[in-house]
Amino acid sequence: MVDVTVIGCGVIGAATAAMLAKYDLSVMVLEAQNDVATGTTKANSAIIHAGYDPEPETQMARLNVEGNRLCKEWAKQLDVPCKEIGSLVLAFDEADLAMINELYRRGVANGVPELKLLSAEELLAMEPNLSHEVKGALLAPSAAVISPWDFCLALAETAVKNGAQLKRSAPVTAIEKIEGGYRLHTPQGAVESRMVVNAAGVFADKVHDMIAPHAFTTHPSRGEYYLMDKSQGALVDHVVFQCPNKDGKGVLVSPTVHGNLIVGPNAEPVAKGDDVAVTADGLAFVRRQAAKSVPEINYRDSIRNFAGVRAVTDQPDFVIAEAEGAPGFIDLGGIKSPGLSSAPAIALQAVELLGKAGLTLKEKENYVFERRETRFKELSSDEKAKLVEKSPAYGRVICRCETITEGEIIAALHSPIPPVSVDGVKRRCNAGMGRCQGGFCGPRVQEIIARELGVPQTEVLQDKAGSRILLCKTKGEDAQ
C-alpha cells in the first residue's frame, strides 16, 4: 500500500505530487492520458493572475495571491519560461470605470502589490496599439505569463526525480474503501493507498462520486483561442483584459512567454469536459470582442486555434476539502481560473490537509527542487559551438521556425517523463510550436521518436492514445 495517490497529473496534481515528494512517503500519481499536462493545463490563457479579481476573504483570493508569488519563484527554480509583464484591465465607459475601482479595492484587500489606476493618457502612452476609446485602466505589475504545460511538466518531473511513481494511461475507474485506505481500480491494475488526492480537473466531481456522497457538480465551460504568429507578438506589452463579467475574465489579448500573441477566450457551456472543439461562432465572438481592446490584430497571421474547458462548479470558490465520510480523501475540485496561478498554494494546502488527516510529514534529506534545460537558441555563439562539438546532434536544427535542434529533442525523449507523441515532444522542447506548426519538422520528429524509443514509426502518435499518424507500411517500404 502506498502512502498517497494523486489522481490526475495536470498542474494541480503535479504540484501536489512535487510537494508530497519532499517527505519520506511513497507517492503514486495516476494519470488517465498518455502524458502529463494534456487537460485544461495545456489549454488556457497562461496568465499568472495578480489576484485582484476574487472576492476578498475567499480562499480563492488567498491562494491566488500566494500562488502568484510562488509560481514566479518556482518557475525560476525549475527553469520554466515565465515573464512578469503585468496586466491591464481596460475601462470603456462609466460602468467599467466603477468596475476597475472595485477591482482595485478588492486587490488592495487581497494584498496585491503595486496596483495603480491609470488615466487614458497614461495608458495609451504605455500601450499605443490599444483602442483610443479607452477611458482608463487598472495596472497590476505583478501579473505574469508562463508556459503552463512546462510548469506542470517541471513539477511532475520534480515529483518523479524525488521518488514518486507516475503511471500514465491509468484512468481511475472505481474506488473502494479497504482496511486502512482505498483501492483504486485502473485498466493497469489496482493501487492500494492510505490517502488519496483527487486532482482530476473537470472530472473531479465524477472521481469524488466514486467514494463519497455527491457534493459538487462540474459544469464544463469551453474557451476558444487564437494563437498568433510572432509578427503580432509585440502589439501589446501587457496582458490586456476587459472588465470581468458573469462568464469570467472576458476576452484578453496578451503576449505569450514565447513571443506570440494569444487572443481569447469565449465562454461556452459544453456537455462534456473533454469537448475542446473550436467553432466558427466562438472564434468570431473572440475576434469581435478583442477588436474592442486592440483593433489592429492581423488574423491572417493566426497559426493555431485551440480550446480549453473550465471546471466551473455550482460553488463560487475552489472545492478543497476532505470528502464526507472518506478520511484522507482530499478533493481539489472546481479548480477553474485562477487555478494555474493558485496551483502552488493549492498544493501546499492539500499537503496540510493530508497532514491533518494523519499523514506523517517527515522531510527527506535529499529533496531536489531545481531543473536546468538546454535551450540551444538562447546560448551564446561560444556556448553553441562547445555544445555542438561535444554533442553533434545540437548542430542539426529540426524545427526551423523555433530553432530547435535534434539534441534538444533527444534530451526530451530521455527526460524523467519521456514523451510518447509528437505533441509530447512539442510540449517539452517547442519543436513544432512555430509558424508552420510542425508542417516541416513533424515527420522528422516522428522519425527521431521511433529511433530513440525503439518503436516502429507506425506506433508514434500525434498526441493522445489512438492518434496514429502512419497507419500502415506501403508496399516495398519499411516503416521502421
Ligand SMILES: Cc1cc2nc3c(=O)[nH]c(=O)nc-3n(C[C@H](O)[C@H](O)[C@H](O)COP(=O)(O)OP(=O)(O)OC[C@H]3O[C@@H](n4cnc5c(N)ncnc54)[C@H](O)[C@@H]3O)c2cc1C
Ligand atoms: C479557457 C481557460 C482559460 C484559463 N486561463 C487561466 C489563466 O490565465 N490563469 C489561471 O490561473 N488559470 C486559468 N485557467 C484555469 C486553469 O487552466 C486550471 O485551473 C488548471 O489548469 C486546472 O488544472 P488541473 O490540474 O485541476 O486540471 P487538468 O489540467 O485538467 O488536469 C486534470 C488531469 O486529471 C486527469 N484525469 C481526469 N480523470 C481522471 C481519472 N479518472 N483518473 C486519472 N486521471 C484523471 C486528466 O486526464 C487531466 O490530466 C483557465 C482555464 C480555461 C479553461
